[in-house]
Amino acid sequence: MKMTPETLPVINGHHAPDKEHQLINLPIVNGHHARDKEHQLINLPNRSVTTSETLPVINGHHAVDKDQMSSSLSSMHDVWRTILSRFKQNSNALKNRFDKYKALCKELGLQRDEWCESIFLDDYEKLLKLTATFDMALMPSNGGGPPMNRWERGLEVWQIEERYRALAQLQSTLWSFFERACPAYDGSKIPWFFDPSYYQSRGVNYDRFASPDVRDHEQRLLDTLQVGSNQNPKLLLMSSGMAAFTVIQQYVVQQLRHGDVVVVSPYIYFESFQPMRSQRFLSVVNAKGFDPESLIETAERHNARAVFLDPMSNTVGLDTIDVRRFAHLVSNREGWADRLVVIDGTLVSGGTPVYDWFDGPHCPKVLYYESAHKYIQLGLDLIMCGYVVMPEILVPAIQLIRQTTGTVLYSRNAFLLPPIDNRVFHFRMSRLTDNAEKLHRLLDVGSRTMAEVTFPHHWREYGWRHGGNVVTVRFHGRGLNKKPYLERCCDEILRAAEEEGVHIVKGASLGFSTTRIFEADAFFEDTDPFLRISVGVQSEHIESVARALLNGMKRYCVSAMPVNLDVGQQLYDASFYTAMTSLLEMRTRYTKDRVVFMEGGWLIPILKALGAQAEDFDALQQVSDHLGNDPTVNYRTIRNGLFCFNFENKTIRRLRKQRFTLTVEEDYKRHDSGLARDFPEVRGDLQYNTVLQALMVVKAFIMNKVDIKPRAHLDYSSPYSLCNVFNIRTFTETDILGEPTLEGVHTDGADHTMTTFLGSTNLRPDSGVTFIHDLKEITGTPASEAHPGLITHQFQHRHFLDSLLFADNEAKHSLTSVFQEDISQRATRDMLLFLTRKPKLAGHSSSSFDVMENHKTLPMNVPLWL
Numbered sequence: 107m108k109m110t111p112e113t114l115p116v117i118n119g120h121h122a123p124d125k126e127h128q129l130i131n132l133p134i135v136n137g138h139h140a141r142d143k144e145h146q147l148i149n150l151p152n153r154s155v156t157t158s159e160t161l162p163v164i165n166g167h168h169a170v171d172k173d174q175m176s177s178s179l180s181s182m183h184d185v186w187r188t189i190l191s192r193f194k195q196n197s198n199a200l201k202n203r204f205d206k207y208k209a210l211c212k213e214l215g216l217q218r219d220e221w222c223e224s225i226f227l228d229d230y231e232k233l234l235k236l237t238a239t240f241d242m243a244l245m246p247s248n249g250g251g252p253p254m255n256r257w258e259r260g261l262e263v264w265q266i267e268e269r270y271r272a273l274a275q276l277q278s279t280l281w282s283f284f285e286r287a288c289p290a291y292d293g294s295k296i297p298w299f300f301d302p303s304y305y306q307s308r309g310v311n312y313d314r315f316a317s318p319d320v321r322d323h324e325q326r327l328l329d330t331l332q333v334g335s336n337q338n339p340k341l342l343l344m345s346s347g348m349a350a351f352t353v354i355q356q357y358v359v360q361q362l363r364h365g366d367v368v369v370v371s372p373y374i375y376f377e378s379f380q381p382m383r384s385q386r387f388l389s390v391v392n393a394k395g396f397d398p399e400s401l402i403e404t405a406e407r408h409n410a411r412a413v414f415l416d417p418m419s420n421t422v423g424l425d426t427i428d429v430r431r432f433a434h435l436v437s438n439r440e441g442w443a444d445r446l447v448v449i450d451g452t453l454v455s456g457g458t459p460v461y462d463w464f465d466g467p468h469c470p471k472v473l474y475y476e477s478a479h480k481y482i483q484l485g486l487d488l489i490m491c492g493y494v495v496m497p498e499i500l501v502p503a504i505q506l507i508r509q510t511t512g513t514v515l516y517s518r519n520a521f522l523l524p525p526i527d528n529r530v531f532h533f534r535m536s537r538l539t540d541n542a543e544k545l546h547r548l549l550d551v552g553s554r555t556m557a558e559v560t561f562p563h564h565w566r567e568y569g570w571r572h573g574g575n576v577v578t579v580r581f582h583g584r585g586l587n588k589k590p591y592l593e594r595c596c597d598e599i600l601r602a603a604e605e606e607g608v609h610i611v612k613g614a615s616l617g618f619s620t621t622r623i624f625e626a627d628a629f630f631e632d633t634d635p636f637l638r639i640s641v642g643v644q645s646e647h648i649e650s651v652a653r654a655l656l657n658g659m660k661r662y663c664v665s666a667m668p669v670n671l672d673v674g675q676q677l678y679d680a681s682f683y684t685a686m687t688s689l690l691e692m693r694t695r696y697t698k699d700r701v702v703f704m705e706g707g708w709l710i711p712i713l714k715a716l717g718a719q720a721e722d723f724d725a726l727q728q729v730s731d732h733l734g735n736d737p738t739v740n741y742r743t744i745r746n747g748l749f750c751f752n753f754e755n756k757t758i759r760r761l762r763k764q765r766f767t768l769t770v771e772e773d774y775k776r777h778d779s780g781l782a783r784d785f786p787e788v789r790g791d792l793q794y795n796t797v798l799q800a801l802m803v804v805k806a807f808i809m810n811k812v813d814i815k816p817r818a819h820l821d822y823s824s825p826y827s828l829c830n831v832f833n834i835r836t837f838t839e840t841d842i843l844g845e846p847t848l849e850g851v852h853t854d855g856a857d858h859t860m861t862t863f864l865g866s867t868n869l870r871p872d873s874g875v876t877f878i879h880d881l882k883e884i885t886g887t888p889a890s891e892a893h894p895g896l897i898t899h900q901f902q903h904r905h906f907l908d909s910l911l912f913a914d915n916e917a918k919h920s921l922t923s924v925f926q927e928d929i930s931q932r933a934t935r936d937m938l939l940f941l942t943r944k945p946k947l948a949g950h951s952s953s954s955f956d957v958m959e960n961h962k963t964l965p966m967n968v969p970l971w972l
Contacts, residue, residue: 187244193270203301214297229276230280233280264609288311291304291306301319313516313517316505324342326527327482333459333474334463338497340498343491351381352513361446369414372393375420391410398428398432413446415450424578436464448472460474472497473496477491478492481535482526485618532571536571537643539565541642543573554789556582556964557637562574576641577638579659581659581790582791582794583964588634596612598661599655608650663790670794671803685715702912706905718800722798725795729791733786739845751802752826757967759968765782775852785832788833793966801907802940817943821944824945827857828943831939834938838923844924849886850889851892859939862909868928868931869926869934873923874903877892882896
């Protein structure tokens with residue numbers, strides 16, 4: 107009978123081993139017997155083909171072969187050959203462990219079951235044969251270079267991953283085959299352990315306390331991530347990303363008192379934010395902005411004890427935080443040494459050396475964590491996993507929480523983690539980022555009228571090693587970003603991918619080798635879901651993936667049937683008839699005076715009576731925040747779209763993109779007269795706004811069949827009127843003066859012109875005053891120099907939806923500039939401009955014809971009236 111731990115003396119809180127039974131004289135490391143060389147193979151942070159026998163052991167790890175480290179990875183083919191080489195080394199280490207286990211059992215007189223051992227050896231032999239077959243399939247081609255589209259012998263990427271997954275699970279089973287969750291220290295007659303380091307160990311042989319194998323994986327992963335060296339960080343593996351957060355949250359809560367404040371960035375992952383907000387004895391405050399200064403100001407104003415932030419947020423805008431700048435500021439700022447900073451680096455996995463950045467006399471304690479079933483598993487998606495990195499001084503406290511909550515990554519799962527190192531990991535991450543940037547550029551060019559596509563190209567400015575692989579899509583137009591519709595969008599993309607012959611899958615999460623789409627939801631401030639794209643690893647497929655995505659998105663936009671105004675739905679509402687009465691009165695005034703000013707307060711109930719949705723009024727006031735640059739002047743942003751009023755079938759429809767031209771013959775005298783201008787297109791966020799649609803209905807109702815002075819070479823026999831809609835933001839700032847009418851006194855080449863006010867900021871009261879001039883006024887005269895006796899009317903848009911309608915060919919007009927109330931701040935004036943005319947005939951001064959084709963990606967069909 108061997109001595110039990112209870113009979114051994116206690117040294118440093120642990121039972122000392124019986125000298126006679128120390129396992130083959132191996133030293134004790136972290137309470138367990140150190141592994142011999144074969145066992146240490148499993149720990150190697152940088153291993154490829156070189157065998158362990160040829161390398162010295164330094165600090166408990168095999169030294170890295172310099173030739174191997176200097177050789178660069180050039181393809182994912184190289185990555186998988188490297189991974190498989192280490193996999194084979196781990197298989198050798200597994201057999202060595204089995205041999206040492208047998209030797210120790212023999213030495214101690216412990217019985218073994220041959221039936222079980224035969225199963226183990228049969229499966230081990232099968233593992234070796236399958237590995238050899240797989241290895242042959244990954245051999246380079248005769249020329250020595252990697253194949254472009256397929257691996258040698260016909261294996262595609264997904265097949266390589268599937269086969270490695272199968273091998274990894276078989277190997278993991280064998281590692282755990284004889285092991286126990288609670289291995290014995292010693293025994294009589296029968297063994298109750300497989301890893302010889304458990305024999306008479308001074309640690310706790312209990313899988314919930316983290317096995318020696320798990321600690322080996324932790325060290326390898328820490329070496330891989332290169333999170334920095336300040337505060338001597340250590341890494342602990344957890345059973346999932348949320349388990350990692352749970353451990354951190356419990357630690358933070360233990361450090362706080364009733365009434366303490368925790369500050370979080372404007373967004374942190376919703377499953378992290380909800381548990382924090384549920385802590386009733388704490389106050390959780392969101393910073394106003396993602397900039398470091400806003401986070402710091404909020405934390406100091408509330409005397410916050412902890413700050414939570416995500417370098418990249420799971421939002422449609424992929425909002426980012428400059429963690430490096432934040433770290434530099436707080437580390438040199440009094441009062442921060444006693445604070446905790448918690449960072450969720452999941453979306454930028456291993457991309458930030460955070461502990462090097464937090465360096466200064468007032469450096470806070472930093473806790474860093476990730477959901478690790480994504481990038482660090484090379485897209486294999488084998489297990490749920492997470493990890494926490496912390497200063498060494500916090501390890502005992504964090505370990506205890508992990509132990510008592512049971513959130514450890516158990517050894518059976520740890521064996522499934524691929525044997526990556528820094529070189530492999532960052533090569534793959536760089537490849538994913540390159541692909542994501544390329545895909546973003548392709549989608550951005552091909553979908554500007556349909557959607558806003560986002561990727562954080564500024565990641566280099568923040569000092570990150572990569573920018574992740576996530577691209578987001580927000581469709582223009584109300585309703586297009588609702589979850590049921592986005593699911594249909596995903597279906598359209600998958601069908602397009604089948605036609606294109608490219609691999610795309612639909613599902614949550616990210617970081618996989620195959621491009622993945624999902625209708626993601628940030629659960630943030632009532633924002634809509636969005637289309638999230640996790641871009642795949644195969645660079646040669648990105649153009650095909652982009653084509654599939656664009657084709658699917660276009661089909662979705664065409665078939666989505668966004669909400670359009672339908673006046674017919676208002677027939678049984680009394681307010682509709684009240685509105686029509688008011689519009690008839692306004693039409694009578696317009697017929698007589700050729701100019702009418704409609705106050706927004708008068709117009710709003712009419713628009714609602716026509717069917718404009720309440721939420722679209724607020725949305726219309728924000729739409730000017732997303733305009734494009736004007737190609738001709740530097741003081742405004744702009745979008746333009748052409749619509750057709752069909753008075754024969756009583757509908758309004760969107761026409762395809764066409765250039766816009768005004769000429770001197772049309773009383774437009776400016777540096778760009780006669781030039782065909784190509785403006786950024788009106789997008790769905792404006793086109794599908796029912797308030798805009800109702801404004802077009804109002805204009806069409808008032809102007810229809812009103813006789814006006816005809817323009818030359820327009821077809822007044824046509825039932826069509828074409829309406830150019832402009833959304834314009836004119837601004838004034840340092841060295842830039844916004845001129846709504848740089849051309850001075852002019853006309854717009856239209857029959858009927860309507861201008862509608864959306865909003866302004868920092869506007870001086872004399873800004874944007876509209877003058878209507880007699881036709882005798884000289885075209886091109888600046889507004890300030892116009893003859894007072896030729897000014898027939900004067901108006902000023904001041905309130906939301908204030909609108910002016912006038913017969914464009916029967917008078918000229920001009921406006922005053924945009925002036926700043928506070929000269930230190932930018933002044934803005936947001937307007938809608940509706941220019942309506944008949945179709946052009948041959949001989950028109952613009953030398954162009956109107957194309958009556960419908961817009962292919964932004965269709966619209968709105969009834970004019972009954």
